[in-house]
Amino acid sequence: MLDEMKDLLCKAAERSKNQNLVKRMASAYTFHVTFEDGTGSNGSLLLSDEVPEYDVSYRMLYQLTKEIGDWTVFHNELKRSYGHLLLTIATVVDMLAELTMTDVENLTVILCVNGLQRLVDNGTKNCGCSRVLSAICRFMNASQAFVVCVCSATVHLPIMNALADSPQRHVLLVPSVLKGDQIWKPKTGLEKQLMDDMGGHGRALEVLDAVLQKYAREELEEFEPTGIVKKVWIEMKNRCGDLLDDEFYNSSSNVQDLLAAILSRRRYDPSSRFGTGNTSRTIDELRSFGLFRLTGEGHLECAFILFYHLMMEISERLPGVDDNLLGYFTNFVLSWQRFENFVAFHRRLKSIAYSGIEVEWSAFHDGSRFGPIDNIYIEEPNPRHLVVEAVSQHATKSSASDFKVLADRRGELDISETKTIIINGTSASTADVFSQVQLIIDKRQVQCNEVIQCKLVQAKQKLTESTYLEEMLRTVDEDLDVFLLITPAEATEFPLPPHAGSFQKTSLTTTLDRLRVVRIEACLIDRMSISRRIMHCVELMGSATRQPRGLSRRERNVGFQALKTQSSDFFLMGTRGARIACGLCNTTTWGQIRSAQTVL
Numbered sequence: 001m002l003d004e005m006k007d008l009l010c011k012a013a014e015r016s017k018n019q020n021l022v023k024r025m026a027s028a029y030t031f032h033v034t035f036e037d038g039t040g041s042n043g044s045l046l047l048s049d050e051v052p053e054y055d056v057s058y059r060m061l062y063q064l065t066k067e068i069g070d071w072t073v074f075h076n077e078l079k080r081s082y083g084h085l086l087l088t089i090a091t092v093v094d095m096l097a098e099l100t101m102t103d104v105e106n107l108t109v110i111l112c113v114n115g116l117q118r119l120v121d122n123g124t125k126n127c128g129c130s131r132v133l134s135a136i137c138r139f140m141n142a143s144q145a146f147v148v149c150v151c152s153a154t155v156h157l158p159i160m161n162a163l164a165d166s167p168q169r170h171v172l173l174v175p176s177v178l179k180g181d182q183i184w185k186p187k188t189g190l191e192k193q194l195m196d197d198m199g200g201h202g203r204a205l206e207v208l209d210a211v212l213q214k215y216a217r218e219e220l221e222e223f224e225p226t227g228i229v230k231k232v233w234i235e236m237k238n239r240c241g242d243l244l245d246d247e248f249y250n251s252s253s254n255v256q257d258l259l260a261a262i263l264s265r266r267r268y269d270p271s272s273r274f275g276t277g278n279t280s281r282t283i284d285e286l287r288s289f290g291l292f293r294l295t296g297e298g299h300l301e302c303a304f305i306l307f308y309h310l311m312m313e314i315s316e317r318l319p320g321v322d323d324n325l326l327g328y329f330t331n332f333v334l335s336w337q338r339f340e341n342f343v344a345f346h347r348r349l350k351s352i353a354y355s356g357i358e359v360e361w362s363a364f365h366d367g368s369r370f371g372p373i374d375n376i377y378i379e380e381p382n383p384r385h386l387v388v389e390a391v392s393q394h395a396t397k398s399s400a401s402d403f404k405v406l407a408d409r410r411g412e413l414d415i416s417e418t419k420t421i422i423i424n425g426t427s428a429s430t431a432d433v434f435s436q437v438q439l440i441i442d443k444r445q446v447q448c449n450e451v452i453q454c455k456l457v458q459a460k461q462k463l464t465e466s467t468y469l470e471e472m473l474r475t476v477d478e479d480l481d482v483f484l485l486i487t488p489a490e491a492t493e494f495p496l497p498p499h500a501g502s503f504q505k506t507s508l509t510t511t512l513d514r515l516r517v518v519r520i521e522a523c524l525i526d527r528m529s530i531s532r533r534i535m536h537c538v539e540l541m542g543s544a545t546r547q548p549r550g551l552s553r554r555e556r557n558v559g560f561q562a563l564k565t566q567s568s569d570f571f572l573m574g575t576r577g578a579r580i581a582c583g584l585c586n587t588t589t590w591g592q593i594r595s596a597q598t599v600l
Helices: 002-016 019-026 054-064 071-082 089-100 128-142 157-163 189-197 202-212 217-222 225-239 252-263 283-287 304-317 325-334 339-353 465-475 505-510 512-518 532-539 553-558 590-597
Strands: 029-034 108-114 146-151 292-294 300-302 358-360 376-379 386-389 404-407 411-414 420-423 431-441 444-454 482-486 500-503 560-564 569-576 579-585
Touching: 002 019, 002 029, 002 108, 002 146, 029 054, 054 071, 054 089, 054 108, 054 128, 089 108, 089 128, 108 128, 128 146, 128 157, 189 202, 189 225, 189 304, 202 225, 225 304, 252 300, 252 304, 252 339, 283 292, 300 304, 304 339, 339 386, 339 420, 339 431, 339 444, 444 465, 465 482
Parallel strands: 029 108, 108 146, 386 420, 444 482, 482 500
Antiparallel strands: 292 300, 358 376, 376 431, 404 411, 420 431, 431 444, 560 569, 569 579
């Protein structure tokens, strides 16, 4: 954005219709000062005991020099030969006036300072960041030239602290989420997928662009997606080594806390801290790495490519987690998955993030509406390393004592070991995802079943209290088990019973971005053929009346429904009555339809 600052200011001047301002902006000279790249700072000032603005003025003079050599050689020679001179920012502006043969009063200067987060910030007025910002403010107040100063940093708190006592007017500009396909047109579906994986972060999109420019369209179509992803990740590590090499990530507990924060709907502020001791980091510090974002609602987000690698990295540290974790990512791309598979996989990711951590059950399933659940906590003693589908229907109540489940290809499993998530057999009347959990109720450990039911009601019907209670009482022991119902339907107002929750349409639409982080992208696995039937479905996503082509009679009988909502179309496609694959979508791209599936 700093590279375009002069054009932006010229357009702003034109909108003001002030001709004098238009002329000044058109003739403005722009200084681009950076503490990154070739003139990077190691955190300390060039002359720590001297005037702090030398760090800015030396770089300004470096830009004015016609024969620019190595920055290190330049500033060392400047300090050695001209260190006795008061080479302030104002002095360099005077030099510019002489070079352009312009009176200083008629000179317009745009001073862009990039990478302030590179300077040391210890929260005091004597740190490098605060001293440099103060020097810039003093220059603006005293300069005879017309000056606009624009500073950029990937941190928030140090800048606000440094400017807290300044009477100078300052405006904070927060970069918007970038849309890669609006910056350059993707040539292939894989390229579009990778754009989406960058999460709208400028630094990540720059890395992706640098990698993709090396390939023609035909090469991208034939290239194995995993190869592209690896190249992007390697390049990102080269450019963003400060992110991946930070000691914060050496601690498994730190990474777990971070993953839990990303998966949850908890609210944070820039000063919120993760980790303990010297390895702890605030959200503001994490944002400085360029791949994290704190939304206006206070939710922590990161680029999906980073989330994926953090999840895979933690899977290598926790026992049992890496058992086919990548295989689950793969399965979601190879075929159209039933909705309960998405629910079970998301439940497994949360078990990894919260493994060994005692957390409120309501926080574990954040985004849901609950009945009375005070003093109910859940602790996953081990990460869930298996998600299996039962061969036949199983009772989900704890009182049924049905702890043995026959699973396809894995034989008989004991769910009492709390390492397994079961998707009930196809003969079940509803799509149940259940597992045995360890709750802490009033400081007492309780073993019980957690049942997550995926319920599809008829079009235009609402979920009523009687329907909810009927499903709950049929599925769980009311006084022992915990129950969560997920439905795309709206619900009437009714109080929920104890130990129970509901995740419904109103919650789904507000948590779209929250759950999108677990989407599965084709670019993360080896290239394999995708069912043309599903592609036809995707092509027709904008239509609420036409049937998808190429479907079997059984698939046509199941039905392809489109329920109109105010913001988008709500599509339901099933393999049997209540077993559904759902999505909120208004596009026709693979990445977005798979992203939308995870909403429920």
